[in-house]
Amino acid sequence: MPERLAETIVALWTPLIILWITLPTCVYMAPMNQAYTLSTGSPLELGRQSEELRILNRSKRGWVWNQMFVLEEFSGPEPILVGRLHTDLDPGSKKIKYILSGDGAGTIFQINDITGDIHAIKRLDREEKAEYTLTAQAVDWETNKPLEPPSEFIIKVQDINDNAPEFLNGPYHATVPEMSILGTSVTNVTATDADDPVYGNSAKLVYSILEGQPYFSIEPETAIIKTALPNMDREAKEEYLVVIQAKDMGGHSGGLSGTTTLTVTLTDVNDNPPKFAQSLYHFSVPEDVVLGTAIGRVKANDQDIGENAQSSYDIIDGDGTALFEITSDAQAQDGVIRLRKPLDFETKKSYTLKVEAANIHIDPRFSGRGPFKDTATVKIVVEDADEPPVFSSPTYLLEVHENAALNSVIGQVTARDPDITSSPIRFSIDRHTDLERQFNINADDGKITLATPLDRELSVWHNITIIATEIRNHSQISRVPVAIKVLDVNDNAPEFAAEYEAFLCENGKPGQVIQTVSAMDKDDPKNGHYFLYSLLPEMVNNPNFTIKKNEDNSLSILAKHNGFNRQKQEVYLLPIVISDSGNPPLSSTSTLTIRVCGCSNDGVVQSCNVEAYVLPIGLSMGALIAILACIILLLVIVVLFVTLRRHKNEPLIIKDDEDVRENIIRYDDEGGGEEDTEAFDIATLQNPDGINGFLPHDRRGLLRGIPENDA
Structure with a gap:
């Protein structure tokens, strides 16, 4: 009976098992009306194709067989196996030769003409070329005659997040009327990411404001900048600098980011009376x-x-x-x-x-x-008719370079007496308008000369008043305002815009931006500032850090490697040479202090002092508690051992022999014998202190009055 039942079960389930085994193969081969079988060679791609095949089998859909995939930017010591060509006519006798032609054949992709294995021999960049169309053909090894018609297939380059977002049109400038209401739209900016927008989140951007709060806000998805404070007053502050960041991977940790600046200028509205x-x-x-x-x-x-x-x-x-x-x-x-x-x-x-x-x-x-x-x-x-002198102009505007030599002529004012008698004129400077006596004037011809050196960085404009007086009648005077504009020369070297101090995580990555610095120059060139950054000649081959010039005229300092250890060196000093674009150019050296810090896994600085002890990665708090508990238990055992050893070495004191005899008599008393002595300890009666102390187990030593010694 059991044998018949087993035979029945086998007869019922055997066809189902055979169908289950052969069904995936049938589904796999069904849409392949070709003589070739193409399979990817990368373990990652084989696993993914197997998963796709399993899903397609379950949903009863055909599999696109004529595509292969290779990951961009992947490189290793050996060429990458992309896939394999195989024809059903190949019995394994090595009489068939596989030929590959098309995009990159022989230069980027190489085929083993015996096995049909296709390898990528160069690192690929999806942003340069996303897919390659190739043609496979099997020919007879001896005659080179085609055994099957050529078959075309595609190798697609899969994207990785290797491109940071970029603001191609930055820096930006925008205006918004002063006194605008909260939420007034200012402008919107757009960053581009060269990664694949279809595959994953590599090109999904999220925008945020790094600098510019609380005055402005930004929509994370649309990058529309709006006012975050109402009624901003241009007369109080006219211009705002907003630093905007675009981060890919949907803004999640590990994504790449790019920044740009937006200069927002408040335009004037008539909100003030004359x-x-x-x-x-x-x-x-x-x-x-x-x-x-x-x-x-x-x-x-x-x-x-x-x-x-x-x-x-x-x-x-x-x-x-x-x-x-x-x-x-x-x-x-x-x-x-x-x-x-x-x-x-x-x-x-x-x-x-x-x-x-x-x-x-x-x-x-x-x-x-x-x-x-x-x-x-x-x-x-x-x-009355006697008129004062009349200047040739109601106002004068003069210009002088800040490096002009002393006693050089800046300009000249002229005046005349309109009276018929025409009195001579003497010129003077109203010293209330030139308290520092920076200018002199020739009393006879009105030529204004420089008395003290000028510095445009201290004062751009000097407004003085020139007095013209008739010699024949000193009461006849005239005054004229003279505005003197000091023109800039390149006499100031650029320097750091602030006192920067950078912080470097011990667990940082190579190429990570440690600090972004900017420079300032007190001069005011006509075409704006343009700075050149460099390291000192002896620091060009610095093994720890390198620098990168940014499009916004700032400088990024990057780590060359990982594995910094603040126990070995806590502080690094990086001298940076900053040169301007003046004629002649000036330069200065500013030193950036870089501190090595202990950071969390997400890069948050936790401690920057060398004395601080950073827990090794992987050692959990539970493990630390267990170690501490073992140490405490060991200390307790040591204390107990010392205490017991001390009590054992102390002799038990028996006060007199009668007590001993009495105890002996009681011991011989009828009853339980040794069981009674075990239940009632005589030594406890003779030495009450032993109740809380250590009691010896050998009573014979107690009866003899001889204390037990340690062996």
């Missing part, structure tokens, strides 16, 4: 002044700029409204008072005007702050 610098202005005018001549200027300052600072001036009241007019100078943003009708000193010697300055462009959002206008009083005194 304001006169003084409430009362005094002017004097000769009675014979030509009509239309400018008598004086009044100015209402406005913290806004551009058209928002433009003001119109009007005479709104006074006893000279018919004689005088005021016009707006859009260039200087001031009001010019001019004479409309002739004056008569003998008739009226002074006039009073009330002038108003009002903004031209009003922003309705800020109209509730009050009227965007201001008023001032102007008093005009009419003088």
Whole structure:
């Protein structure tokens, strides 16, 4: 009966087992209407294809047989096995030769003409070429005649995350109106990643702001930058620097990142009214002044700029409204008072005007702050015919290089006496406007010379006032403002923009960026700063660190290797030479301090002092507790051993012989005999201290009064 049951089971299950074994082969070969079988040779790819085949078998779908895969940037001591060509006509007699042609055949891919094994003999880069189309053919070894038609297949290069995101259009510049509401869109930036956007997350970018909070925020997915604070005031701060990072792998740890800078400039809105610098202005005018001549200027300052600072001036009241007019100078943003009708000193010697300055462009959002206008009083005194000197220009603008030699002529002012008698003119400098006495003027011809050295980095502009005085009448004087602009020369070497201190993890990776530094130069070249970075000649072959110039004019310091040990060396000093692009160029050497630190696995600095002890990787807290418990247990055993040894060496004291005899008599008493003595210890009665001490097991020594000694 058992034998018949077994035969029945075998008969039922044998066909099912055969079907299960042959079904994958059938599914695998079904779509291959060719004479070749292609299989990948990489263990990783073979495993993946087996898994794909298992899934395809389960879902009853055909397998794309004419593709092979090879991982990019993979290199080793031996060529990489990509796959194998095999024809059903090959009985293993080595009479068939395999031939490979197409993209990279012979140069990138090499075939064993006997076995059909295809190897990659060069490292591949998917970003250069993603796939290769090749043709396989089997020919007779002796006659070279084709045994089968050529078969075309593709070798695809699989992507790895070997490209960091790049901002191709950076650095960026954007503007946003001041006083904007929270969340106002500023701009958006875009980074590109050369990795495959389809395979994995190598090209999935997440954006973040490294510098620029709390003023701006960024959408992680779309990289849209928005204002994070409302009502930012341009008059308080006009420009912001935002550092933006794009990180691939969806922003997860291990991804590569790239950064760029965005300079955000707040554009002006009309949120400030004009304001006169003084409430009362005094002017004097000769009675014979030509009509239309400018008598004086009044100015209402406005913290806004551009058209928002433009003001119109009007005479709104006074006893000279018919004689005088005021016009707006859009260039200087001031009001010019001019004479409309002739004056008569003998008739009226002074006039009073009330002038108003009002903004031209009003922003309705800020109209509730009050009227965007201001008023001032102007008093005009009419003088007799003796007129003061008149300068050839109402203002002078002079330029001088900061390295100009002392006593060199900067420029010249000229003035004349409009009177018929034409008195000679003497020139002088109003020392209230030149307290440091940096300039001198020739009293006769008005030539201005340099008295002390200039430094553009300390002061770009010097505003002085030149006085012209008639020699025949010292009361007849005129003043003219002279603005002197100091032009830059390359007289300052570049240096680090800040006191940098870098931190290097002991478990860091080769090529890891330790620190990014930037330079500053007090000079102001016309075409902007461009810095060159280099190591000292003796540090060019530095075994520990190297440098890399960034597109944003900064410098990255990279580690050349891993395995730094702060127990051996805690601090490294890296001198860096910084040169500018001036003519002639200047350079300086700044030293970067690099501290070796203990870090967690994710790169967070934990300790940077050499005394700190870093737990070895792999030693868990449980193992440390177990070791500590063993040490404590060992100490307890040692203490107990010493204590017991001390008690054993101390003799038990028996007070008198009668007690011994009494105990002996009790021992011989009828009863349990030795069982009673074991149950009731006589030595305990004679030595009460033994209750808590060590009791010897040999009572014969106790009865004899002889203490037991250690062997």
